[in-house]
Amino acid sequence: MGDVTGKEMDNLTFKSDTVLSDVHLHCPNKSHLMVRLNAVGQPVFLSYFKLLWNTDDQASEKYARETTTEREHQYRSGAELTSKDGNNLKYEKELNTEGIEALLDEDGDLDVVRRPQRASDSEAEDLMRDRVYPVILMKGKENAFEDEEQECTCRNVVKIEHTMATPLEDVGKQVWRAAFLLADYILFKRDVFRSCTVLELGGGTGIASIIMGMIASRVYCTDVGEDLLAMCEQNVALNKHLMEPGGGEIKVKELDWLKDEFCTDPEALYSWSEEEIADLHDHCTVIMAADVFYDDDLTDALFRTLYRITRNVKHSCTVFLAIEKRLNFTLRQMDVTCEAYSHFRSTLNDLENLHDGKMKYSVEPIKPDFCQFLIYERIEQLNISIKIEPF
Numbered sequence: 001m002g003d004v005t006g007k008e009m010d011n012l013t014f015k016s017d018t019v020l021s022d023v024h025l026h027c028p029n030k031s032h033l034m035v036r037l038n039a040v041g042q043p044v045f046l047s048y049f050k051l052l053w054n055t056d057d058q059a060s061e062k063y064a065r066e067t068t069t070e071r072e073h074q075y076r077s078g079a080e081l082t083s084k085d086g087n088n089l090k091y092e093k094e095l096n097t098e099g100i101e102a103l104l105d106e107d108g109d110l111d112v113v114r115r116p117q118r119a120s121d122s123e124a125e126d127l128m129r130d131r132v133y134p135v136i137l138m139k140g141k142e143n144a145f146e147d148e149e150q151e152c153t154c155r156n157v158v159k160i161e162h163t164m165a166t167p168l169e170d171v172g173k174q175v176w177r178a179a180f181l182l183a184d185y186i187l188f189k190r191d192v193f194r195s196c197t198v199l200e201l202g203g204g205t206g207i208a209s210i211i212m213g214m215i216a217s218r219v220y221c222t223d224v225g226e227d228l229l230a231m232c233e234q235n236v237a238l239n240k241h242l243m244e245p246g247g248g249e250i251k252v253k254e255l256d257w258l259k260d261e262f263c264t265d266p267e268a269l270y271s272w273s274e275e276e277i278a279d280l281h282d283h284c285t286v287i288m289a290a291d292v293f294y295d296d297d298l299t300d301a302l303f304r305t306l307y308r309i310t311r312n313v314k315h316s317c318t319v320f321l322a323i324e325k326r327l328n329f330t331l332r333q334m335d336v337t338c339e340a341y342s343h344f345r346s347t348l349n350d351l352e353n354l355h356d357g358k359m360k361y362s363v364e365p366i367k368p369d370f371c372q373f374l375i376y377e378r379i380e381q382l383n384i385s386i387k388i389e390p391f
Contacts, residue, residue, distance in 0.1 A: 020165045021174040023376055035161065039227045042163050042173070049158045049175075049207070051187075052373050158374075159238040161231055162205050171294070172204035172228050178291035178322040179204065180376045181368060183211040185320070188370040190215050197283035199309070201255065201302060202292035206232040210239045212288070213248040220280060222255035229254060229270045251276065257301035260308070284313050290322040293344040303347050306388075311359060319388040320366075325381040348386065361388050 024032065024047065032045045163173040186193055186208070196216045200209045202223055209221035213236075221236070223229055233252045243250065254263045254270040262272040287306065293299050310317050325341045352363045364387045372378060 018165045019168055019171050019174075021171075021176050023175045023177055023180070024162075024164055032164065038163070038173075038231065040170075042166060042170070044161050044231065045164055046159060046161050047175070049160060049374055051156045051158065052375070053156060155242070158207060158210060158242065160205050160207055160235050161238070168294075170225075170228070172202065172223055172225070173231060175205055175207060176291040176324070177376055177379070177382050178324045179208045180374045181378065181382055182208045182288060182290040182320065182322040184373050185322075185366070185370060186211050186215065187373045193286060196286050197279070198286040198288065199280060199284050201257070201287065201289040201305065203232055203252075204228070206235045206250070206252070208288060208290050209250055210236060210242065213239075213243040213250045214246055216248055216286070218279070218283075219248065219250045220253055220276075220284075221250055222253045224254060224256045226269055255305070257298065257305045280309075281312050282314055284309075285315050285317055286320070287317055288320040288322075291324055293321075293323050294326075294340050296340065296343045299340070299344055299347055303351055307351070307354075307359070319386075321386040321388070323386075324379075327381070348388075351388070363388050 024045075032047060034043050035046050036044050038044050160175060162175050163170070166173050193212060193215045198209075198212050198216045198219045200212070200219065200221045203209050203221035204223060206221050209219045209232075213219045221232060223232065229252055236250045236252060252270055253272055253276070254268065256263065262277055263270070264274070264277075265271050287309065289302065292302060306319060310319070323341065323344060325338050327338050348363060352361050354361060366387055368378060368382065
């Protein structure tokens with residue numbers, strides 16, 4: 001839903017009431033266990049995300065994903081499909097007007113009587129992806145998850161508490177596809193991150209940090225807001241079994257990009273100690289962030305934070321940024337644009353061209369052709385990961 005504001009059409013803007021991640025709509029008819037209400041009254045759900053450790057699981061997921069994409073493309077483009085019995089299902093690109101009667105209603109508006117649905121249309125619908133009907137389970141019905149829990153061993157599932165629809169300022173409480181892309185890259189490049197000290201900016205529910213905690217020595221997972229950080233801390237606790245074999249440690253901390261200093265207030269729940277700040281500066285070699293580029297002011301603040309931290313760390317630090325390029329239609333430009341992504345690219349370019357005599361950054365795109373370890377849609381717009389290395 002959206003509200004229209006502005007007295008003039010030139011200044012017309014839309015304010016979104018709620019934002020919903022596509023991650024939880026990928027698996028049709030999947031159950032979602034509601035475990036509690038958070039501090040602001042939002043339902044919190046518990047989801048299981050299976051890790052595809054073996055090649056058979058990865059191949060099956062890749063085949064299913066490619067088959068779905070191909071069928072959708074064929075259907076939408078009016079291509080000719082062949083059913084299992086060899087019969088051709090042909091869909092015309094142009095609407096056959098036979099049997100359609102155009103009339104004017106009593107107000108003089110055009111009233112189109114649509115043709116009945118053809119049998120072939122029903123067959124084509126069967127080829128499309130299953131409709132999504134999320135099932136919400138209330139607390140106390142954990143037995144509904146017994147089968148799923150029995151199938152999930154300690155090493156092949158990540159448990160994440162999250163919300164499913166939030167205002168824009170609370171999107172960190174949801175799980176987003178770019179976090180899965182980053183997690184895939186971490187698992188694919190395990191040797192690169194082994195025994196590292198890592199900082200995640202805008203960690204949200206913590207899924208990328210949890211995956212990194214399976215490999216790295218220490219991970220500082222940061223964000224803002226006590227309710228979000230408490231959710232992240234709970235997710236870390238739910239997945240300790242994944243980190244114990246490697247001895248990894250995750251520390252959930254507050255880091256506000258709009259402030260120039262770390263929060264060191266001893267009264268704050270997720271503040272930094274002087275020892276932790278020193279550890280970060282002395283040992284951090286990796287910084288990461290996923291799907292945090294949706295607001296221009298926050299994007300600017302993030303890059304200022306990146307610059308400040310990379311200047312203070314003792315070792316060369318590699319930054320990995322994962323982003324989903326979201327397309328939106330705007331009345332201002334009367335076109336489909338991706339303004340948040342364009343601003344991100346512009347700011348990234350400014351960082352690469354920065355010459356202050358102290359830091360220089362090299363930017364390298366990473367092709368998303370690595371293995372997929374989590375089940376999600378790796379869509380075309382999710383093909384941007386950036387590696388920034390100051391030297």
